[in-house]
Amino acid sequence: MDFTFSREAKALRRMVRTFVEKEVAPIAAEIDREHRVPMEVMRKLGEIGLLGVCFPQEYGGMGAGEEGYCILMEELGRACTSTATNVGAHIGIGAMAIHLDGTDEQKRKYLTPLARGEQFAAFGLTESNAGSDAANISTRAVRDGDNWVVNGGKVYITNGGYADVVTLMAVTDPALGARGGVTAFIVQSDWTGFEVAREEDKMGIRGTSTAELVFDDLRVPHENVLGKVGEGFVTFMKSLDMGRLTLGAACLGGAQAALDWSVEWAKTREQFGTQLAQKQSIQWMIADIATELEALRSLVYRVAWMVDTGQPFTELAAMCKLYGSEVASRAVDLAVQIHGGLGYSRDYPIERAFRDARIAEIFEGTNEIQRIVIASRIFREHGVRISP
Amino acid sequence: MRILVILRRVLDPAGIVAHRRLRRLFINREEYLIQPGDHSALEAALRIKDLGGAEVVVVSGQPEPDDDTVCRGLAMGADGAIYLSGEGFAGADDGVAARLLQAVVDRLGGADLVLVGMTTLDTAQAQLGPRLAGALGWPQIVGAWSVEIVDGRVRAVRRDGDDYVVVETDLPAVVTVPGRALEPRYPDGARLVNVYRGEGGMGEAVLRWDVADLLHPEGLVPLLENRGRDFPPERELGVRVEGTTEEVAQAVAEALRARLRGA
Numbered sequence: 001m002d003f004t005f006s007r008e009a010k011a012l013r014r015m016v017r018t019f020v021e022k023e024v025a026p027i028a029a030e031i032d033r034e035h036r037v038p039m040e041v042m043r044k045l046g047e048i049g050l051l052g053v054c055f056p057q058e059y060g061g062m063g064a065g066e067e068g069y070c071i072l073m074e075e076l077g078r079a080c081t082s083t084a085t086n087v088g089a090h091i092g093i094g095a096m097a098i099h100l101d102g103t104d105e106q107k108r109k110y111l112t113p114l115a116r117g118e119q120f121a122a123f124g125l126t127e128s129n130a131g132s133d134a135a136n137i138s139t140r141a142v143r144d145g146d147n148w149v150v151n152g153g154k155v156y157i158t159n160g161g162y163a164d165v166v167t168l169m170a171v172t173d174p175a176l177g178a179r180g181g182v183t184a185f186i187v188q189s190d191w192t193g194f195e196v197a198r199e200e201d202k203m204g205i206r207g208t209s210t211a212e213l214v215f216d217d218l219r220v221p222h223e224n225v226l227g228k229v230g231e232g233f234v235t236f237m238k239s240l241d242m243g244r245l246t247l248g249a250a251c252l253g254g255a256q257a258a259l260d261w262s263v264e265w266a267k268t269r270e271q272f273g274t275q276l277a278q279k280q281s282i283q284w285m286i287a288d289i290a291t292e293l294e295a296l297r298s299l300v301y302r303v304a305w306m307v308d309t310g311q312p313f314t315e316l317a318a319m320c321k322l323y324g325s326e327v328a329s330r331a332v333d334l335a336v337q338i339h340g341g342l343g344y345s346r347d348y349p350i351e352r353a354f355r356d357a358r359i360a361e362i363f364e365g366t367n368e369i370q371r372i373v374i375a376s377r378i379f380r381e382h383g384v385r386i387s388p
Numbered sequence: 389m390r391i392l393v394i395l396r397r398v399l400d401p402a403g404i405v406a407h408r409r410l411r412r413l414f415i416n417r418e419e420y421l422i423q424p425g426d427h428s429a430l431e432a433a434l435r436i437k438d439l440g441g442a443e444v445v446v447v448s449g450q451p452e453p454d455d456d457t458v459c460r461g462l463a464m465g466a467d468g469a470i471y472l473s474g475e476g477f478a479g480a481d482d483g484v485a486a487r488l489l490q491a492v493v494d495r496l497g498g499a500d501l502v503l504v505g506m507t508t509l510d511t512a513q514a515q516l517g518p519r520l521a522g523a524l525g526w527p528q529i530v531g532a533w534s535v536e537i538v539d540g541r542v543r544a545v546r547r548d549g550d551d552y553v554v555v556e557t558d559l560p561a562v563v564t565v566p567g568r569a570l571e572p573r574y575p576d577g578a579r580l581v582n583v584y585r586g587e588g589g590m591g592e593a594v595l596r597w598d599v600a601d602l603l604h605p606e607g608l609v610p611l612l613e614n615r616g617r618d619f620p621p622e623r624e625l626g627v628r629v630e631g632t633t634e635e636v637a638q639a640v641a642e643a644l645r646a647r648l649r650g651a
């Protein structure tokens with residue numbers, strides 16, 4: 001066993017950290033306040049290749065694997081959860097579906113500009129009546145010669161307000177349901193019949209776009225079917241596995257930031273004549289966060305290694321997301337406590353981090369759903385099938 | 389046009405804590421930066437390449453087998469790299485380095501321009517550029533804030549007292565660049581991966597030269613002998629001001645005025 005990062009991984013982390021310190025951290029508070037997606041940051045990330053971090057070089061990517069992608073997300077998560085979310089929805093689920101199941105032609109046409117950050121992607125699964133129960137979607141695609149005609153809508157779609165390309169799931173055969181009756185499509189937002197209906201006004205990650213999309217006789221050429229007709233659910237679940245791992249990596253960064261702020265403040269702040277660092281209750285909080293953080297780090301990078309070496313990892317990705325989001329939430333909650341009144345003030349980043357951390361327990365499948373995924377894998381090995 | 393850029397590394401000061409009472413340096417995080425001046429010099433070279441085309445070759449040498457510095461240069465866009473190592477390199481001072489680099493230029497069959505940081509973050513010596521220019525017998529421009537090639541000559545803007553002046557000289561030349569002159573670009577992601585994996589032609593881009601093949605052993609002997617670390621003499625402690633924000637600001641302003649008056 002060798003747990004050291006390679007020179008390549010260290011160089012990549014250094015590159016990302018420099019970028020984050022110069023371009024992301026300085027505007028994190030501003031984009032939250034102004035409720036604005038930092039497009040200039042997204043474009044710059046694309047220019048230097050980072051939006052293609054895990055995609056092959058022949059499709060405009062870097063070829064740095066899931067390990068590289070986790071490094072990117074961890075470093076982004078340290079400074080700005082909004083930016084990590086924009087990048088995660090773009091690479092980790094939107095473009096990922098094309099990377100996993102796209103044809104060579106689809107990858108040339110769509111993945112390449114996405115990997116270079118010339119275009120942006122979103123992932124369209126959730127509907128108003130199909131959240132946790134994603135198989136219950138009702139957006140319908142009907143075959144019409146060489147085209148499919150899509151009608152329906154999606155809600156809560158990250159990057160939905162500005163994405164050029166959306167990987168979308170629609171029912172193609174209602175009789176068959178999720179297994180066989182649902183198909184994934186690659187759609188362009190500049191096609192007639194694609195409409196951004198509204199933007200969500202959210203508690204946190206306010207530097208992201210969460211949009212409701214409406215499809216009104218949206219004509220999609222058959223060549224834009226992603227994977228096989230009827231197998232869309234598999235494509236989407238595979239993409240979500242990847243997304244969950246890297247969401248865990250972003251949470252790792254968020255928790256690390258909470259710990260760093262807390263240690264710094266405990267060193268600086270004095271009450272009753274000594275530093276907070278001298279109070280045992282504060283020491284225990286710090287020790288607890290640090291311990292969970294190390295456990296999370298080991299989990300995230302081990303699962304990244306499993307992905308890069310082609311091993312099955314579905315329930316482990318669910319654990320990354322579940323544990324990562326809870327560690328990050330606890331860490332930032334303790335950081336608020338350690339900072340006292342300052343932790344509650346808009347003048348400091350902890351208040352924003354507190355609002356931002358909460359979403360990770362909800363999106364990409366709620367933590368309840370992650371527990372179901374994990375438990376169902378365990379019980380399946382014991383011959384018990386559980387249904388959500 | 390061949391541009392040689394010298395890259396040196398320096399321990400990231402953010403990872404070091406100096407403990408005065410124990411007279412020791414604690415290295416919490418052993419991370420190296422490219423010397424800011426050299427980093428800036430590489431950016432200057434790449435801008436010349438972007439504008440009119442050039443072959444940019446980075447050269448570095450480290451006491452231990454670690455070519456990370458040249459890898460960074462390649463990832464930023466250098467075309468080739470020379471990594472110097474070998475017995476006798478450990479104690480190299482600026483004099484030895486200038487002799488070695490002169491030999492590097494000879495072995496390459498010449499260069500049109502050598503760019504190097506004006507000074508170094510750790511030792512604050514600004515000697516390498518001038519010494520190298522002396523060794524090569526080339527003209528030099530010290531402290532260039534921007535570097536251009538105009539009609540086959542090198543033109544630079546440098547500081548002259550409170551002013552900036554434009555200077556020009558013939559090629560080949562040595563130009564030194566201050567650390568804050570130019571913001572170094574980010575590496576290119578795919579290139580970075582290829583450099584570290586030795587793929588996409590990047591493996592062949594690094595030439596590894598042994599210093600013993602470049603200089604006679606006498607040439608490697610530094611004039612100064614290094615006798616270990618010490619701490620600078622204790623400095624006078626400042627004054628701690630207390631009070632309301634207004635009072636503190638008043639006190640600081642007063643102290644600054646006093647200092648300006650030379651009191």
Ligand SMILES: Cc1cc2nc3c(=O)[nH]c(=O)nc-3n(C[C@H](O)[C@H](O)[C@H](O)COP(=O)(O)OP(=O)(O)OC[C@H]3O[C@@H](n4cnc5c(N)ncnc54)[C@H](O)[C@@H]3O)c2cc1C
Pocket residue numbers: 089122123124125126130131132133155156157158159202210359362363364365366367368369388
């Ligand atoms: C900011 C944001 C961004 C998002 N981005 C995207 C995106 O890019 N693409 C996309 O497709 N979707 C996206 N989503 C949707 C997100 O994945 C869903 O909100 C999430 O899956 C939960 O669905 P729901 O909101 O309908 O909640 P519900 O499914 O209604 O769940 C409500 C509660 O009931 C619990 N629950 C439901 N079923 C069970 C069960 N069987 N057992 C136990 N508890 C259960 C849930 O855990 C939750 O606590 C986003 C959501 C948000 C808020």
